[in-house]
Amino acid sequence: xxxxxxxxxxxxxxxxxxxxxxxxxxxxxxxxxxxxxxxxxxxxxxxxxxxxxxxxxxxxxxxxxxxxxxxxxxxxxxxxxxxxxxxxxxxxxxxxxxxxxxxxxxxxxxxxxxxxxxxxxxxxxxxxxxxxxxxxxxxxxxx
Amino acid sequence: xxxxxxxxxxxxxxxxxxxxxxxxxxxxxxxxxxxxxxxxxxxxxxxxxxxxxxxxxxxxxxxxxxxxxxxxxxxxxxxxxxxxxxxxxxxxxxxxxxxxxxxxxxxxxxxxxxxxxxxxxxxxxxxxxxxxxxxxxxxxxxx
Amino acid sequence: xxxxxxxxxxxxxxxxxxxxxxxxxxxxxxxxxxxxxxxxxxxxxxxxxxxxxxxxxxxxxxxxxxxxxxxxxxxxxxxxxxxxxxxxxxxxxxxxxxxxxxxxxxxxxxxxxxxxxxxxxxxxxxxxxxxxxxxxxxxxxxx
Amino acid sequence: xxxxxxxxxxxxxxxxxxxxxxxxxxxxxxxxxxxxxxxxxxxxxxxxxxxxxxxxxxxxxxxxxxxxxxxxxxxxxxxxxxxxxxxxxxxxxxxxxxxxxxxxxxxxxxxxxxxxxxxxxxxxxxxxxxxxxxxxxxxxxxx
Numbered sequence: 001x002x003x004x005x006x007x008x009x010x011x012x013x014x015x016x017x018x019x020x021x022x023x024x025x026x027x028x029x030x031x032x033x034x035x036x037x038x039x040x041x042x043x044x045x046x047x048x049x050x051x052x053x054x055x056x057x058x059x060x061x062x063x064x065x066x067x068x069x070x071x072x073x074x075x076x077x078x079x080x081x082x083x084x085x086x087x088x089x090x091x092x093x094x095x096x097x098x099x100x101x102x103x104x105x106x107x108x109x110x111x112x113x114x115x116x117x118x119x120x121x122x123x124x125x126x127x128x129x130x131x132x133x134x135x136x137x138x139x140x141x142x143x
Numbered sequence: 144x145x146x147x148x149x150x151x152x153x154x155x156x157x158x159x160x161x162x163x164x165x166x167x168x169x170x171x172x173x174x175x176x177x178x179x180x181x182x183x184x185x186x187x188x189x190x191x192x193x194x195x196x197x198x199x200x201x202x203x204x205x206x207x208x209x210x211x212x213x214x215x216x217x218x219x220x221x222x223x224x225x226x227x228x229x230x231x232x233x234x235x236x237x238x239x240x241x242x243x244x245x246x247x248x249x250x251x252x253x254x255x256x257x258x259x260x261x262x263x264x265x266x267x268x269x270x271x272x273x274x275x276x277x278x279x280x281x282x283x284x285x286x
Numbered sequence: 287x288x289x290x291x292x293x294x295x296x297x298x299x300x301x302x303x304x305x306x307x308x309x310x311x312x313x314x315x316x317x318x319x320x321x322x323x324x325x326x327x328x329x330x331x332x333x334x335x336x337x338x339x340x341x342x343x344x345x346x347x348x349x350x351x352x353x354x355x356x357x358x359x360x361x362x363x364x365x366x367x368x369x370x371x372x373x374x375x376x377x378x379x380x381x382x383x384x385x386x387x388x389x390x391x392x393x394x395x396x397x398x399x400x401x402x403x404x405x406x407x408x409x410x411x412x413x414x415x416x417x418x419x420x421x422x423x424x425x426x427x428x429x
Numbered sequence: 430x431x432x433x434x435x436x437x438x439x440x441x442x443x444x445x446x447x448x449x450x451x452x453x454x455x456x457x458x459x460x461x462x463x464x465x466x467x468x469x470x471x472x473x474x475x476x477x478x479x480x481x482x483x484x485x486x487x488x489x490x491x492x493x494x495x496x497x498x499x500x501x502x503x504x505x506x507x508x509x510x511x512x513x514x515x516x517x518x519x520x521x522x523x524x525x526x527x528x529x530x531x532x533x534x535x536x537x538x539x540x541x542x543x544x545x546x547x548x549x550x551x552x553x554x555x556x557x558x559x560x561x562x563x564x565x566x567x568x569x570x571x572x
Contacts, residue, residue, distance in 0.1 A: 016468060017312050017461045021195065021305035021360055023482075024263070027204045028178075028303060031171040032446045039445060052164065053452075053503060061170045066207045071263050074307055074482060120167070120214055159325060160318045160457060162450035164503055166339075169446050175303045182302060196309075196360060217339060217450055307481065310549070313490045314464075317457040338450065347456045352493045357549055406453070406500050 001105050003098055006139055007081040008044065010037040014076045024071035030107050031064060034095045037080040038111070050126045056118045057126075059091060063112040067143065070106045072099050078106065083142075086133040089114050089122060096142045108142050144248045146241055149282055150224040151187065153180040157219045167214035173250050174207060177238045180223040181254070193272045199261045200269075202234060206255040210286065213249045215242050221249065226285075229276040232257050232265060239285045251285050287391050289384055292425055293367040294330065296323040300362045310357035316393050317350060320381045323366040324397070336415045342404045343412075345377060349398040353429065356392045358385050364392065369428075372419040375400050375408060382428045394428050430534050432527055435568055436510040437473065439466040443505045453500035459536050460493060463524045466509040467540070479555045485547045486555075488520060492541040496572065499535045501528050507535065512571075515562040518543050518551060525571045537571050 012033055020026040038059075042048050052058045072078060077100045085092050090112050097107040117123045125133070155176055163169040181202075185191050195201045215221060220243045228235050233255050240250040260266045268276070298319055306312040324345075328334050338344045358364060363386045371378050376398050383393040403409045411419070441462055449455040467488075471477050481487045501507060506529045514521050519541050526536040546552045554562070 015461070015465055016306060017314060017464060019307035020302060021307075021309045022201050022203070022263075023307045026303050027207065028171050028174040031174065032444070035171075035446060036444055048504075058165050060165070060211070062211050064170065064207075064209045068203070068205050075477075120165075158318070158322055159449060160321060160455050163445060164448035164450075164452045166450045171446060175301065178303055179301055191361075218334075308487050308489070308549075313493070314457050314460040317460065321457075344451050346451070346497070348497050350456065350493075350495045354489070354491050406451075 001096065001142065003079075004081045004083075004096065004140070004142070007083050008037070008041045010040050010080045012036060012078045012080065014072055014074055014078060016074050019074050024073060027066065027068055030066055030068070030097065030109060031111075033078065033080050033097060034082075034093070034109060034111055037082050037095060038093055041082055041084070045132065047129055047132065050129045057115050057123060059113040060116045060120070061111050061113055064109065065143070066107065066109040068107050070099075070102055070104065072106050073101070076101050083138045084133065084136045085138050086130070086136065089125070091133065094138055094142050110143060144239065144285065146222075147224045147226075147239065147283070147285070150226050151180070151184045153183050153223045155179060155221045155223065157215055157217055157221060159217050162217050167216060170209070170211055173209055173211070173240065173252060174254075176221065176223050176240060177225075177236070177252060177254055180225050180238060181236055184225055184227070188275065190272055190275060193269045200258050200266060202256040203259045203263070204254050204256055207252060208286070209250065209252040211250050213242075213245050213247065215249050216244065219244050226281045227276065227279045228281050229273070229279065232268070234276065237281055237285050253286060287382065287428065289365075290367045290369075290382065290426070290428070293369050294323070294327045296326050296366045298322060298364045298366065300358055300360055300364060302360050305360050310359055313352065313354055316352055316354070316383065316395060317397075319364065319366050319383060320368075320379070320395060320397055323368050323381060324379055327368055327370070331418065333415055333418060336412045343401050343409060345399040346402045346406075347397050347399055350395065351429070352393065352395040354393050356385075356388050356390065358392050359387070362387050369424045370419065370422045371424050372416070372422065375411070377419065380424055380428050396429060430525065430571065432508075433510045433512070433525065433569070433571070436512050437466070437470045439469050439509045441465060441507045441509065443501050443503055443507060445503050448503050453502060456495065456497055459495055459497070459526065459538060460540075462507065462509050462526060463511075463522070463538060463540055466511050466524060467522055470511055470513070474561065476558055476561060479558045486544050486552060488542040489545045489549075490540050490542050493538065494572070495536065495538040497536050499528075499531050499533065501535050502530070505530050512567045513562065513565045514567050515559070515565065518554070520562065523567055523571050539572060
């Protein structure tokens with residue numbers, strides 16, 4: 001797979017505390033990289049005012065899928081690309097992570113989120129968020 | 144979904160450091176709970192002598208899937224059930240996690256693993272492991 | 287140092303996800319082991335009804351100190367001993383962690399905590415907690 | 430305390446997965462922020478060729494101390510300043526972390542490290558590292 005041309009991208013330097021005894025990034029960290037990329041995307045699109053802590057709504061992960069293609073090592077620089085689409089109440093992100101070490105993808109995945117209120121009940125997306133998401137789609141499928 | 148009757152089960156008390164600002168267990172921890180259950184299952188079945196650190200083979204996660212059904216809170220007690228089956232080189236675990244707080248499942252998921260050597264290359268399963276896994280199957284599908 | 291004779295003790299199996307690329311437990315986990323031991327001690331002494339989530343008070347860590355004496359490895363079993371004393375508003379825990387691998391301590395440390403309310407302001411200890419802590423002391427110093 | 434004028438500084442955006450149920454950064458993360466700052470400092474000073482993974486020596490943390498002065502929240506931007514000095518085999522870092530939210534320090538601390546080889550035995554610092562560290566000192570004490 002080649003690096004996506006049209007996709008938001010977040011850089012991350014692999015931290016020592018993210019490695020495990022196999023000398024590579026522990027697989028649970030990819031969900032954290034995806035979250036980090038998602039949060040930065042939300043900020044970049046000025047949607048953060050519609051999310052905790054600026055209002056009482058969280059986008060809660062209800063489903064995720066991960067594919068690990070190659071290892072990542074301490075000191076590698078990772079670029080996580082993402083695309084977003086809305087399916088009714090669900091906000092669907094797909095991700096692909098490249099490293100400076102390989103020309104190929106290190107990991108791919110998706111997370112499905114729904115807006116929840118402070119009682120952890122599913123709630124509606126605010127209109128400006130809904131409008132913004134309306135125009136988004138996955139221009140290709142990475143999984 | 145009811146609790147599985149025929150499945151290995153691991154208990155875990157939710158730790159404070161596993162919670163996030165929503166007051167619930169951060170979703171990335173479920174991959175850690177699954178790993179913990181898997182490792183204990185490997186020990187329980189006396190297969191740990193065929194895995195790091197007792198030999199130079201790791202079972203590396205190449206794929207995972209997670210469904211979050213209900214939140215888990217600090218102080219909850221979680222029971223993670225698992226079942227295993229082999230598909231050629233792949234070792235496939237399915238998991239379902241219950242908490243003492245609900246009668247229903249909190250999370251479900253699967254992880255697919257392959258044996259890798261110290262060069263991170265896919266390798267063969269040792270014969271006793273292969274023989275043991277031969278007789279295992281998922282008696283139901285939880286996902 | 288010998289294992290303390292008169293001290294609360296918590297067992298913990300080192301998890302794979304707690305190791306780092308040096309093949310040992312990453313040092314940040316010891317603060318988590320100490321927290322785990324502290325929380326279990328609070329429960330054991332029936333003081334948890336005076337703490338989040340049962341009431342709106344957290345014991346917040348304001349200071350900690352750690353000494354790493356020997357490495358801990360995946361699969362090691364750790365026993366963390368603790369002792370408690372109160373100094374005005376401060377609740378002072380000392381810890382020492384042993385593993386089944388060595389006859390000597392793996393790590394030692396202390397954490398100092400103060401009760402804070404939901405606004406993160408220092409508050410008073412409830413009377414039953416204060417009374418209970420009144421009778422505690424460190425019978426020796428481990429640091 | 431005012432921000433140090435003469436000190437290496439690392440920026441870090443607080444991640445959602447670093448928060449806990451109190452809505453603030455869990456205290457164990459500060460050891461990770463300190464590590465991240467230390468690693469970037471090592472790279473900045475071109476000393477990384479003398480450390481894992483470029484050679485078989487790790488700087489292992491043998492002691493640490495932390496003071497928590499104010500909470501940090503999801504979305505805060507943290508600046509961790511550090512200074513270094515050598516005391517025989519020990520490499521001593523002091524740190525102070527500020528956030529964009531307060532004019533005052535959020536956390537302060539120190540870590541003491543020693544070089545260890547792949548057998549986890551204390552070893553000598555390589556000459557160029559020793560020479561570089563020779564000229565460093567803490568120009569003030571932050572703790």
